Amino acid sequence: MITFPRDIFDSEHDLIRQTARRFCEQEIAPHHDAWEKTGVVPRSAWLKAGELGLLCMGMPVEYGGGGFDFRASALLIEELMRIGASGPGFALHSDIVAPYLLHHGSEAIRRRWLPPMARGEVVAAIAMTEPGTGSDLRAISTRAIREGDEYIISGSKTFITNGQSADFVVVVARTADTTNQSGLSLIIVEADRPGFRRGRKLEKIGMKAQDTSELFFDDVRVPVSNLVGQEHHGLHHLMSELPQERLIIAIQAVSATRAILEHTVEFTRNRKIFGKTTFDFQNTRFVLARASAQLEVIQVFVDRCIALHVAGRLDATMAATAKMTATEMQNKLIDDCLQLHGGYGYMWEYPVARAWADARAQRIYGGANEVMTELIARQL
Ligand SMILES: Cc1cc2nc3c(=O)[nH]c(=O)nc-3n(C[C@H](O)[C@H](O)[C@H](O)COP(=O)(O)OP(=O)(O)OC[C@H]3O[C@@H](n4cnc5c(N)ncnc54)[C@H](O)[C@@H]3O)c2cc1C
Incomplete structure (x- = not known):
């Protein structure tokens, strides 16, 4: 097939692509069928990706990342799709959640979470969608009520990628009652907090190795320091x-x-x-x-x-x-x-x-x- 010259990549990217391709062919492709049956990608695959430097490639080196620009991430995304591997939620982890922490999180949050994320020891998820609302984020009803130095979070989320594997979830919750742009906040909830519960791993028509799940928050208490970015400015x-x-x-x-x-x-x-x-x-x-x-x-x-x-x-x-x-x-x-x-x-x-x-x-x-x-x- 013809392919137009792709001049956005350079020789450094050739090496990253080779590593990504080898990883996909050796560590993902042989197992993907089995993961489709269990509905989840095991931690060993995350650890292997981390070991090879394929997670959080866009994060600065000082936080354990690869220090590359977005093109490195694009290569892994392409290689996973090349072998039809829709299971691993690596892009959501490395290129969706990690940037929230880097760009909006406190220094303590970055230092705590980004290095283990890059190693694959910690898996991340982001929870925006709720049973009652997806497209209309302004209608989010999960609440985070501030009490002293804590937020108390209650509500439920659905369709959450990495839902069964996640060690922490960036939860989009309502911290103020307004209908305009403000009133939502991004708050980290660690999976071992009392009141946090994983629901069903959802049966999907595709992406079967992906552990898309329901999550429940029953008066989960987290410290205010888990806030990512400015309170009420989540949207x-x-x-x-x-x-x-x-x-x-x-x-x-x-x-x-x-x-x-x-x-x-x-x-x-x-x-x-x-x-x-x-x-x-x-x-x-x-x-x-x-x-x-x-x-x-x-x-x-x-x-x-x-x-x-x-x-x-x-x-x-x-x-x-x-x-x-x-x-x-x-x-x-x-x-x-x-x-x-x-x-x-x-x-x-x-x-x-x-x-x-x-x-x-x-x-x-x-x-x-x-x-x-x-x-x-x-x-x-
Ligand atoms: C495999 C999978 C993984 C996902 N992973 C995550 C995740 O990790 N985290 C997370 O928070 N969410 C996740 N989602 C949820 C996803 O973001 C939502 O499904 C999506 O935003 C749509 O929301 P909804 O399903 O509530 O549909 P609704 O908001 O109810 O919309 C239904 C339909 O209404 C129509 N519609 C909506 N808005 C408009 C509009 N403004 N104008 C015209 N028509 C409109 C569209 O046809 C739309 O498909 C995932 C979903 C899937 C399927």
């Missing part, structure tokens, strides 16, 4: 980090689609019906050619977004554009690829079936694509 902090989260989803979309397109070219070249391969049908070649062309266009665009992000210039609208466009392409092209597999495409043992199921969540989380269109429309 503002969330907004400042969302472009990176959306860019991650766009990168996953492009890499997953590329992998499935390659699988499909190979499959159709080998599948013989009516005395020829399915690749020989003009329809198959045209579908794959169009898919390849669309993928290249989006890859170039997402690479441009990565470069802008590294330069500190990726804004909310650009990130929303990348997330929406890349995930819509992913869902459409992987569905087209599944069709070209015939019945085999519907069988779980084929990568295209898993990728098809995994892709569906991409249009929902990180802000539903309808919310992305709203964000883009506001700029028109």
Whole structure:
């Protein structure tokens, strides 16, 4: 397949990619099927990733991180999707939660959590979504009431990535009754606090090795020093980090689609019906050619977004554009690829079936694509 030159990476990145690829092929791919059955990625995989320096690559060296810019993280994200590994919640841990701690947490919070996160000894989660609200963060009802030097947290969260594995959760809770932008705060809850309870590991249609869970908080007491950022300014902090989260989803979309397109070219070249391969049908070649062309266009665009992000210039609208466009392409092209597999495409043992199921969540989380269109429309 053609690939446009990707000049956002340099020779240092080649080494990181090699390490990430070897790790994915040796430590993830052979076990992913089994993890889909247990519904969780074991701690040993986190520790191995940490040992190889693949976690928290974007965190400064002084906090145990790799000291790289976002491109290093992008490489691991791409390599995981290349092998269809939607189970490990590494990106959420390293590139979504860790930046909240680095950019908004106190020095004590950074020193306590970032080094063990980089080693894979501690797993992180972030809990925004509740049974009653997801897209509308202003409607969050989990409460954190201040009493002396403590917050008392009560409420419930759902759909939380790393929910069973997490050693701590950054909880988005209401600290003041207002309907405007303020009133929410980000507060760390350690998993061993009395009153913290993990609920069900949710049965999903895809991403089956990912321990997406319900979490409950029954009057959990945490010290006020667990506050990340400014009290009542949680929404503002969330907004400042969302472009990176959306860019991650766009990168996953492009890499997953590329992998499935390659699988499909190979499959159709080998599948013989009516005395020829399915690749020989003009329809198959045209579908794959169009898919390849669309993928290249989006890859170039997402690479441009990565470069802008590294330069500190990726804004909310650009990130929303990348997330929406890349995930819509992913869902459409992987569905087209599944069709070209015939019945085999519907069988779980084929990568295209898993990728098809995994892709569906991409249009929902990180802000539903309808919310992305709203964000883009506001700029028109
Ligand atoms: C696999 C998976 C992992 C997840 N991991 C996490 C996690 O780690 N932490 C976390 O906090 N959450 C997580 N989520 C939750 C995710 O962020 C929410 O599902 C998402 O924000 C949508 O919220 P909702 O499900 O409550 O849907 P709702 O908010 O009820 O929205 C339902 C639908 O309404 C429509 N809609 C919503 N808003 C608008 C609008 N403004 N304009 C037009 N239409 C609209 C869209 O079609 C949307 O899909 C995860 C979800 C999944 C599926």
